[in-house]
Amino acid sequence: MTDPAPRRRSSRAWLYAPFMALALVAAGWTGFWFIVRARVVDAVDTALAREAGLGRSWTCTDRAVTGFPFRVELRCGALALASARWGEEVRVQTGPAVAVGQIYTPNLVIAQITGPLQATLPEGRRLDLGWTRLEASLTHASGDPERLSLVISAPTASLTAPGLTAETWQAASLEAHLRRNPTRPATDQAVDLAIAAKGSVLPALDALLGTNEPGDVDIQATLTQTEAFRIGLNPDALEAWRNVGGQVELTRLVSVKGPARIEATGQFLIDQTHRPAGQLQASLAGIRQIAGIPVGGLAAGLGGLLGGRLSAQLPGAAPGLNALPPIVLREGRVYLGPIRLPLQPLPALY
Incomplete structure (x- = not known):
């Protein structure tokens, strides 16, 4: 009797299939990451060349692009900018920076x-800025910015100039947000701006209002004709913005310093x-003087002079606020109604 034919041994290749597939995915992902990295490097080099053509030279010390496998990180040991667009060269330098x-x-x-x-x-x-933490986020579509947010913890700022007393500002926190306005006509080229500062201290403002308590500031505004700033923030851009009728529309400013609002x-x-110009309509409470001028007597006197129209509140203003005469910036001077405040003339912006 013959033995039965031997059984063919079943293949075990399927046991290795998941590992082979994982290796293929890993190799494909690695290749994809390096392609993305190369595109980021090309985009950064192109942006730096474009900036240099506009008179701004950026330096990223010890530049490195890392972050494998799920991120792309651009790291600089220090970040510096030199710009010749203000007539005299402007130089800015920070510590280490990373974009992810x-x-x-x-x-x-x-x-x-x-x-x-x-x-x-x-x-x-000379301007010196400090902080304990600074984070920014940018949302863009095809390279065009759509939303920018900035969050700073414990910011400080000091501005010094020959012949002038140094001005120093500090706060517990500062947030700033910009976005394209979704409701305005495209011809307005409108961008919304929101700024919020907590625990703000500015000696010049304290002297103006007669109080040194820390304050909170909330600002909401819309800037029009912002395409003028595609070439940066410099005299050429500001002049182009002025020529096309660009404006800052302040829709909300709320400042609270102790009892003052x-x-x-x-x-x-x-x-x-080339100086700021415009008009501010303000209401206030808890403030006894502005630049040494008693608010109560001034408001009452101007109210009688102007037919008692100073009692009206701003639309949406909190109850208990008293309206001031219009604050007007004109030819570098600051006016409260018809009275020119005893302040230094506003300097030209460029």
């Missing part, structure tokens, strides 16, 4: 910058002398 983009959210970039920031400005001025709306632009 997730592979699965390519339209969102998050950045962290380590302070301090030191800026050398025209006419011998100010609410305001207004409109501002740049006049032919």
